[in-house]
Amino acid sequence: VLGTSRRVLLVTDENVLRLGYAGRVVAALEDSECRVDTVVLPAGEATKSPETLMQLWHRAVACGLERGDIVAGVGGGVIGDIAGMLAATYMRGIALVLVPTTLLAQVDAAIGGKVGIDFAGVKNALGAFHPARSVLIDPAVLSTLPRERVAEGAAEMIKIAVMFAEDLFADFERIHEVDTIVERTDLIRRSAALKAEIVSRDPTEHGVRRYLNFGHTIGHGIEAASGYRLAHGAAVAIGMLAEMRMAVMREICPPSLEDRLRMVLDRLALPGIVKGLNPELVYQAMLGDKKRSGARFWFAVPATTGGGTLIPVSDDDARLAIAIALGRNEWYEFSSCMAQI
Ligand SMILES: NC(=O)c1ccc[n+]([C@@H]2O[C@H](COP(=O)([O-])OP(=O)(O)OC[C@H]3O[C@@H](n4cnc5c(N)ncnc54)[C@H](O)[C@@H]3O)[C@@H](O)[C@H]2O)c1
Ligand SMILES: [Zn+2]
Numbered sequence: 053v054l055g056t057s058r059r060v061l062l063v064t065d066e067n068v069l070r071l072g073y074a075g076r077v078v079a080a081l082e083d084s085e086c087r088v089d090t091v092v093l094p095a096g097e098a099t100k101s102p103e104t105l106m107q108l109w110h111r112a113v114a115c116g117l118e119r120g121d122i123v124a125g126v127g128g129g130v131i132g133d134i135a136g137m138l139a140a141t142y143m144r145g146i147a148l149v150l151v152p153t154t155l156l157a158q159v160d161a162a163i164g165g166k167v168g169i170d171f172a173g174v175k176n177a178l179g180a181f182h183p184a185r186s187v188l189i190d191p192a193v194l195s196t197l198p199r200e201r202v203a204e205g206a207a208e209m210i211k212i213a214v215m216f217a218e219d220l221f222a223d224f225e226r227i228h229e230v231d232t233i234v235e236r237t238d239l240i241r242r243s244a245a246l247k248a249e250i251v252s253r254d255p256t257e258h259g260v261r262r263y264l265n266f267g268h269t270i271g272h273g274i275e276a277a278s279g280y281r282l283a284h285g286a287a288v289a290i291g292m293l294a295e296m297r298m299a300v301m302r303e304i305c306p307p308s309l310e311d312r313l314r315m316v317l318d319r320l321a322l323p324g325i326v327k328g329l330n331p332e333l334v335y336q337a338m339l340g341d342k343k344r345s346g347a348r349f350w351f352a353v354p355a356t357t358g359g360g361t362l363i364p365v366s367d368d369d370a371r372l373a374i375a376i377a378l379g380r381n382e383w384y385e386f387s388s389c390m391a392q393i
Pocket of ligand 2: 208268284288
C-alpha cells in the first residue's frame with residue numbers, strides 16, 4: 053500500500069502507543085523497508101493546535117522528510133486531523149496514510165479528506181481538503197475502545213444510514229447492545245464505504261455531501277455551548293432528533309421514522325436531549341457556525357430513509373429546535389435518555 057524504502061513520519065497519541073497499535077504499524081512499515089520516525093502526541097482535542105502543528109513541521113524537517121515521503125496518522129480523529137494538516141502543508145502537500153483506531157475515525161473522520169486544527173477557540177477553524185492516499189481499517193482495535201466512544205461512532209453510522217441506506221438503518225434497528233457493534237465488521241465496512249461513495253460524488257460539499265450534516269447544525273451548537281464537555285456523538289444524536297422533529301412538523305418526514313430513530317439511539321444509550329444548557333448560547337454558537345448561509349439556517353434532514361433534503365429554517369424555528377434539544381419543549385420531556393451538563 054505504501055510502497056517500499058520510503059521515509060515515513062508516523063504520528064500517534066500516547067494511548068494508541070500504549071495499546072500497541074502504533075508499534076504494529078511501525079513494525080509492518082519496517083518490514084517493507086520504510087524508515088520510520090514516530091511522534092507521540094498527548095491524547096485529546098487540545099492536541100489539534102497550531103503549536104502541535106509547528107512541532108510536527110520541525111520534526112518533519114529534522115528527519116529529512118521529502119516530497120515523495122509519507123505522513124502516517126495512527127489514532128482517532130484528533131490524530132488523523134493533525135497528521136493530515138502536516139501532510140497537507142509540508143512541501144505543499146505530501147502523501148497521507150491513515151490508520152484510524154476509533155470507530156468514529158474509521159467510519160467518518162478518516163474518510164473524506166477534511167483535515168484541520170482548532171484555533172482561537174473555534175473547532176476546526178483552520179483546515180484543508182487533503183484526502184488520505186490509503187485508509188487502513190482494522191476493526192479488531194476497537195475491542196479496547198470505551199463503550200461511550202463506540203456509541204459516538206455509532207451515532208455517525210446511524211446518521212449515514214438514515215440518510216442514505218434503508219437496509220443499513222434496518223440492521224441498526226436489530227441491535228440491542230452497544231458492545232455488539234464493534235463485532236459487526238459488515239456494518240463498519242458498509243458505513244465507511246457509504247461515506248467514501250458520498251464524498252467521492254461530492255468532494256467539496258456542494259451537493260449530496262451536505263446531507264452528512266444531518267444532526268450537526270443543532271449538534272455543533274449544543275456541543276460548543278457545553279464548552280465541548282458534551283461528546284460530539286451525543287450532541288449529534290440530540291441534534292438528529294431535534295432536526296428531525298422540525299422535518300416531521302413540516303410533514304417532510306414521516307413520524308414513524310422519528311420513532312424508529314429515537315428507538316435506535318435509545319438502545320445505544322445515546323441521549324435524546326441535554327439539560328442545563330443556556331439556549332441563547334446554543335443559538336449564538338449556531339450563528340457562528342459555517343452551515344448558516346444567507347438569512348437562514350439550513351437543516352439537512354431525511355425525507356424518508358434513503359432520501360435527504362435541505363430545509364430552510366427561520367430564526368424562530370431554529371429557537372424551537374434548540375428548545376426541543378434542551379428538553380424545554382413538551383414533546384421531549386419524555387425522552388428516556390438524557391445528558392446532563
Ligand atoms: N476530518 C473529519 O472529517 C472529521 C470528522 C469527524 C470528526 N473529526 C474530528 O475527530 C476528532 C474526534 O475523533 P475521535 O472521537 O476519534 O477522538 P480522539 O482522536 O480524541 O480519540 C478518542 C480517545 O480514544 C483513544 N483511542 C484511540 N483509539 C483507541 C482504541 N482503539 N482503544 C482505546 N482508546 C483509543 C484516544 O487516545 C483518545 O483518548 C475531533 O477532533 C473531530 O473534530 C474529524
Ligand atoms: Zn460528526
